Amino acid sequence: MIKIAIPGGSRPEILEVVTKAKQLYKDVVSFFVFDTKENIGNSDVWIYEQCETDEHSVKQAVTMAARGEAQVLMKGIVETRTVLKEVLQKEHNLRGQSVLSHVALVNLPGNKPLLLTDAAMNINPNTEQLKQITNNAIDVCHRIGIECPKVALLSSAESYNPKMPSSVLAHDVAKLYEGNNDAIVVGPISLDLAISKEAVNHKGYISAVAGEADVLVVPSIDVGNVLYKSFAVIGKAVIGGTIVGAKVPIVLTSRSDSTESKLYALEFALQQVRG
Secondary structure, three states, X not given: OEEEEEEOOXXXXXXXXXXXXXXXXXXXXXXXXXXXXOOOOOOXXXXXXXXXXXXXXXXXXXXXXXXXXXXXXXXXXXXXXXXXXXXXXXXXXXXXXXOOEEEXXXXXXXXXXXXXXXXXXXXXXXXXXXXHHHHHHHHHHHHOOOOOOEEEEEOXXXXXXXXXXXXXXXXXXXXXXXXXXXXXXXXXXXXXXXXXXXXXXXXXXXXXXXXXXXXXEOOOHHHHHHHHHHHHHHOOOEEEEEXXXXXOOEEOOOOOOOHHHHHXXXXXXXXXXXX
């Protein structure tokens, strides 16, 4: 049984997700909700604990994960920064890697599912930070069954340009993975050459990742945020995101996310746990 702790979870939009998840996964998952609001569920849906403040609800949920009593944290209607601040408290010993990062699973019509990182957490990573962000994504790939992921370090072009910071960053990080057997990491590479076989054939581009990327790694949060929203709004993708690098995946939800996206994010986290 995979246990999921949700601070700020006693809200109609979270109840809808949990109810559908219970129907989909039946005896696979159980939910524990911590909130300041009145319990709107029942014992068939979740176990509920009343809390005095949002901070208290977050602390209770994170403590449950820290004790090994929950395998997934799922953010309800509380501030993301409140959750992350508590996760990073030394007393919990939940930091698994030096850098936490956001990894989104993108189901884009006409394409195979992609991982996108980091569109929501690290603002302007340096070489070592981008390497750790890439490591986190590779680890997620291994957990969900992609044994040797093809990773694209994005820039605006596929050729190294010392005057273009994203190109230099991608080049420097890619060099660190030479000889690595756990993943194929290429950069700099443009988005079209990372995911489009048509573009690859048209340009005559050759690399081990060409048109077949499993992971897109962006050079900054601005690029990631625009790409994430473009996939969702223009590309009509279903996207589910988790924070990774902690000892448990953290499911991020927002009020604007559809129920389908929230379920997709939860399923993504469950895949990581089931390994």
